[in-house]
Amino acid sequence: MERPSEGLLSIDELRHAVLRSWRESPTRFTEDTNAERDLRVGAYRDRVFVELAQNAADAAAAAGEPGRMRVRVVDGELRVANTGAPLDRRGIAALASLRASGKEPTGSAGTVGRFGVGFAAVLAVTSEPRIVSRTEGVAFSEARTREVWDADEVPVLRLPWPLPDDEPPLPDGFDTEVRLPLRDGARDAVERIEAIEAIEAEVADVLLVLPWLVEVEVEGRRWARRADGAEVVLSVPDGRHTRWLTHRGRGCVWAVPVTDGGRPRPLDEDVLHAPTPTDERLSLPARLLSTAVPMEPSRRRVLASADSPDVRRALLAAAEAYPGLVRSLPTEHRLALVPPPRFPASDVDGLLRDLVTERLADDEWLPSATSGLLPGRRARVLDVAAPRLVELVADVVPGLVAAPLCGREAARTAAVAQARGLGVAELVDVVGGLVRPPEWWRELYAELLAAVDRAEVELDELGAVPVPLADGRTLPGARGVLLADDTVGDLTELDIPGLHIAHPQAAHPLLRRLGAANAGPAELLRAPAVTEAVARSVEDALAGLDVEPLVDAVLGWVSVTGEAPGLGALALPTETGRRRADELLLPDARLLEVLHPDAVGDDAPLDVLAADVARRWDRETLLACGVRDTFTVLDGQSDVGDVGDVDPDAPPVPDLDLVADDAWPAAVRLLASQPDTWRALTAPDRRLRDWLSVNALLDGRAPRQWRLPSATELSGLFDPVPDVGLTEDLLASTGVRTELALDADHAAEDAELLCARLGEPARTVPVGLALRAHSILAEVSPEDVEPPERVRTLAGTVCDPADAVVLDAPWLVAVWPAERLVAAADFADAPALADVLDLPLASEETTATVDGKDAEPSFAAWSELPAIVEVADLTGIGVPAGGVLIHEELTVAGTPVPWWLDDLGSLHAADSPEGLARAFAWAADRWSERISVERLLDDPDPRAVLG
Template identity: 35%
Template sequence: MTVDPFGTAAVRAAALGAWQASPARLREDANVEEDHARGYYRDRVVVELAQNAADAALRAGVPGRLLLRLARTEEGTTFVAANTGAPLDESGVASLASMRASSKRDAGPRAVGRFGVGFAAVRAVADEVSVLSTTGGVRFSLRDTAAMLDQAGARVPALAEEVRRRDGSLPALRLPLPTDGSPPSGYDTAVVLELRDEVAADEVRVLLRAVGDPLLLALPGLVEILVEDADAPPRRIAGVHERWTVASDEGELPLALLADRPVEERAARSWRVTWAVPRGGAPDGGAPRVVHAPTPTDDPLDLPALLVATLPLDPTRRHVAAGPLADAVLEHASAVYAALAATLAAAGEDPLALVPTGLPAGPVDAALRPRVLDALGRMPLLTSAADPGRLVPAALAVALAGPVRPDALAALGGRIAGLVTLPHGRETQARALGVDVRSLADLVEDVPAAEPGQWLELYEALASLAHDGAAREALGSLPVPLVDGRVVRGARGTLVVPPDLDADALAVLAGWGVRIVDPRAAHALLERVGAQGADAVALLRRADVRRAALDAPDDEQTTETVLALASAGPLPDDVRAWTGLLELPAADGELTPADGLVLPGSAAADLLDPRVMAPLARDVLDRWGADALVAVGVRRDLVVVTVEDVLADPASLGDGDDPAALQGQSLDGWEDYLEHLGRVLGDGAYVGQVAAIADLDAVDDGRLVDVLARLARDPELRRAVLEPVRSETGGTASSYTAWWLRERSGLDLGEPFLLVGAHGPLVRSAPEAVRGLDPELQRALGGVTGPGELDARAWSGILARWEPGTEVPVDAATAVWRWAAPDEVPDHLPALVAPGRIEVVPAVEAAVADAPMWWQRTDVAAMVPASDAGRAAAVFDLPRAAELAPGQVGSGGVVAPVPDAVHLLLRDAPRAWTEHDDLTVDGVPVEWWVQDGQPHAVHLAGLASALAQCAGRWDLRYALEAVLVDPARAVEAALDQLP
């Protein structure tokens, strides 16, 4: 017989009596239980049972240990939550069987549950619940509740009707029943849930996987949790303070703050706050990013620490109830949070990791953040740069933005009060606390200019700061001394030059506005923070130097300055483009631009016309030397220049205001060449660099052939002829030099010619000027191997020279039909005007023969017998013969078999043909024809042509004729076709 130590019969009788007296009360109790089980506590069964376990341990004053076991039985899956602590008593049973009437009203300040609703969470997963304790046991059963209500309903029809309407959704936790059993060994109480189904089992299994350190932190009454699941290895969770850094505080609240809280809560005046961060690992240790009050709520909290606080909750127990009480607890929480940060700082860890950034995640987060930032800002947390053993509060701190090496900070710390060291990546957090985070540039601006001789010492001390891009940018405001005695702020725009450059030239450049660093202060730091290293070429490339020099190209000081820089080494084409305008004395004493002069006795003096390119004065050559003079543009030989950023469009040229902007300024016919590139590559095509030989128009007329010979021998000059110009889309065109020699040299290279040793129709022989050149150069100057290599322009010229009625040799006509591709549709072209006669005819009188049989139909049009009829029709814009006449064979004729010997040579030849005495097509006599694949002919030669056309082997028509005349020759003819 089951003993009833807790008086459950009286509890049941009271509940049943209440329901019988007022069936609406049953409805209210059922709705409340359903709301808590399916709504407020739908996913809280593990947390709520753990909370009850923690409170039981606190009431008994013992360490709380909790066993969470999920086990399969024959009847289904059972979930057991066993705990140490105060066992079940009569008031506890009454509390379990009621809603919001907790037995923990007088629990201590660390008690968690006190409102009598958490136990309802078991109904989310179970209909049969037992609570077994060392003092006895009770059970709750939906099945038994339904049976008892059926009996009671028999006497109260209204109650029976309410039960029926609820369709099994009944308040199972209101009617406790005594039961036998005991908790697992070592535990004082166990809650046993017979899980409703496998879905409920999976829900509990998910909740068990989430059990970890955060639960122990939230429930200080627990010191150990054992998790046992048949589907997973067992887990023991204990020693949480070994893995977490924790800061806690507690106290008592003024009674006035609880005035608006429910009566059950007004006695709970104590508050407690705990903040925790893991020792390493994830910022939140994997805990849910929510407020714990003290168990998890649904209020998000995006702070990098776990918060457990006795915050007031709304009736759902899932959200913090806003109001003065919550504000007071959050004030205490912010102070504890700052204490946690101080603990981290004292331990050498990063306290700024706790500073919140970004937007708040919810209302509690939004209320807590400003309080936290204020508390952290007043706490000494930041390490002094000058004294690492001293901590500085954020309100008094100055920090450098960006990563800075400690030794550099230490050097600056002695000069800047309150300078602190920030952990990497914590600038945002520091600013949030009120730290004066300043750029290195701002700090450097406060550094006074050094005394003479101390510049290098200052730069060396700051050099360690320029270890990355951000720091180098910040140091850009350093004071920098210049050669003219001035001190400027910022290295950007200054030049560090080699020590061997001419001092007088540097002084002149400084007078032109060039900011050159005093060589006594030259340090690698300056180039790292914005100064530019500049050699002689870089100085001459500067726009301000170019403008100043060109404002007075005949000034002696300007000339000496440029020549002094040029003597340091060769100058590139873009610099020579303007230094060539410096005026130097010619042999006759006349001031002449440098690029209009030649060195006396040089190859340039031998090849170039002295009326165009005058010799340089001998004394100037003796003073400066040939290399410096050649560097600025004086000619010693033919010169290859490189024009940059070329567009195939004459409109792309500069307007002449800036000589360096004029592309191809020393290249004769450059605009015409750009127009040529536009025709070949497309208007506006970008071709980038173009290498070209300059001053070709200055070559003495009698020496052009000698220039060609020199091009053949000199590799650099040769490349300027041979290398084609390429557009970015992949097209190619001839080089400027090759174009100039063909179009403007007067060497009769304007039209294509045959390479020496080549033969072919339509193309002229090589001119005398190129016959001594190798084939590669001949090709670059217009040489071809035959008409198949002619370009569109050449074809247009050939066709334009022929007059209508002119008889054309067959090889020339065949070349036109096969290869011609003029850039414009020709007005005249060669065509068959009668059998065996080819003449030039107006294009409007011609048509393309679709097949050889149409060659006989010159009555239709002059025929163009192209091997590719489609191509010829497109190139010459001609109709096809079949479009002009139907090609209908006349009546008559006798069908005869094609001799078998033919098929030895042409296996696919037709098996029959039609023999005619008189064959007409469209009423016009012909010798043979093919209609619908059927050969027609008046004799064997015609049959051979028809069979060859049918088989697509026009090349075999004469062999076929021989076989038709003498079938015995079939084998011989077939053997001729072997490779």
């Protein structure tokens, strides 16, 4: 099948030339042997299919038609057939050279060298390869080489041989077939090639790398390649297919797998393809197929270091083409091809990554939110995943990348290409001062709130977001802004400084989250700007300002809410001007019936609301604003102007000081008719009762100067209140006395009143009531009470304090006239009573002693007195220690007395039941039982105790 080619050696001539070179230079044989061994066991191990596929692609390129390839195992031979340009003598010479390629240099990426050193890969499976083609054929044989050259090891591919005469013909439809008789031990490798998984892995890569090869068939299983625009579609035998997006540059092709929908599937790890796979590891998202990178003859490693000029030049060309591949993707997928930050997989990878990221920083590939493309270093990526937000601010942020390239992950990815993220806080600053329709702002808020709910944005970052107001202004920040609802009415006429109401078409829940408040009527009434406007409304009216819109708005809001907190200062009209609402009365107010005539009028504390206003607004609305119908109760006294001007002792009900003197019974009935004032009237703190007890008038006198008709135990000290048309409960609630007691809050005043009543000569005060009154007076501090001008004595009379003493010991009663003794119900109260009344104690003024003219008394211990012991047993009183001096007749300063305690502490008693009983009760500290002891001494019958 050998045919001569002009100017080229025949097969025999090539073989003889090689043999001659070996004979002339034995080192040449050694070099050829070593070179082939290196190729067989080193550079081209495990590359049989790849190298034969490369030859098939080169043949197709040479013929100018897409090529097909078929792989079979026939009669123990691996046979690889292909279409395309057949083998010629140039190719045979290349095969036999071990160092050269028979391909004409074209500089294209389509071919890399046909039948060159890569053919040595077949030696991994055979030592007797043959090539059968339409025009030429050649065989190589280790056995035949050994026949002509005696050596332990000989190169197989240096001596070409003609094909045998019985060589089977080419299969139909193919132009060349490589036939490789399998050496012993190689069948397992062939079986791996036949396995679908291994073939798919290798064939798919080969078809992608070699564009001239469009079909590969392996033992009846078919892989195919077709072009679909910029994409390459690879089909596998089971009907599945894969897509690769490709982009060609100077001496290179970039490729990345994509889905049918065009979504990229970035690579994680790969190798440099030159264009067949090498051992140079890469970590870029796309595959690089380059014919420009200088490679070692094995095509496994770059020829020099990654920093060499030739390698750098080739990698720079590849990097310059990379943005083109990125631009081939739909805009939403372009960030997928930005190399993620990671450690380089190799020196080549490190240099290539740097060059690629630099090109992405300088070249235009990121879609602008307005128009055109942006280089990485001039791009801003919104770090919130909100495409609509990008659209809203596209014309505000220069260099903003279009949606959907946004979000934190997108910003981090684009930062590799030196793009800068755009945070929400910065975005808020950017939109500050913008003039946009309210609807635009509402959309902006909706996007920002969605980002907050997704936890992409913190609310604090939105604190200064602008808010368009209903009056056309824009306010930085939502705090203090009110969101009006449909019940507040038309606010266009309302001009209140500091009242910030959001434009209704811009209102959004985000503003509420940022501090804005709902602006229903209740919220507006509590708004500081409104309360301040109300507080100065009278002053504004007097200054000539129109407060009618404010008044109408406030009354309208109150009519909806039914309440008006702190709005008593609202300037409402009277018949002659404007006054505070809480200084006005309804035209038919019940208060008018009890107030003094001078309390109502232009210059008076109160005035009457204009009749037309009273007719226009319902009664409840006006009352809620503070207009009066009846008495009201102050809430913390905050409704009567400046708290600092309020008397802390003032009653909780205002205007009581304006009641006419003769109208107090009616005023009390009015207080009792309303739940609030009734609670104040009966409150435990008694503030209102105490005030009324001093300041109200019942028949010309303060209530505390009267007693209830039923409080007869106070007869003599206090007169019963006249019939003024009030029940006893109401009378008691005004401070009319019900018992003998000092008011805790007015103890000093009550004490002075008691002293005055006790000192009135015309009063007949029962002695017991006087004693109890004196004990009560002992509870008062002397500093709080002026000593009285007259005091009441045990005789029921009054005397000058200079003539009186306070009885502080019971035995002294016998030697002092009753007309000079002032006593309390309990001797223990005597010292305090003396201090209050500024009187001496009787014991301090007494100089009398037991008369010595009496017969010598006899001393008897208490336990030695049978009658005393018997009485003690009957009464349960313990017999005290000590005893008593018993006198036949006991006199002190000439006055007979039943008993006495002398200055030495000795008890004296007349020999009588009265004397002994008193001395014994005093000694036993049971003074209150002296009368019963006396009776038992007189008649010690147990029945006297029991009956």
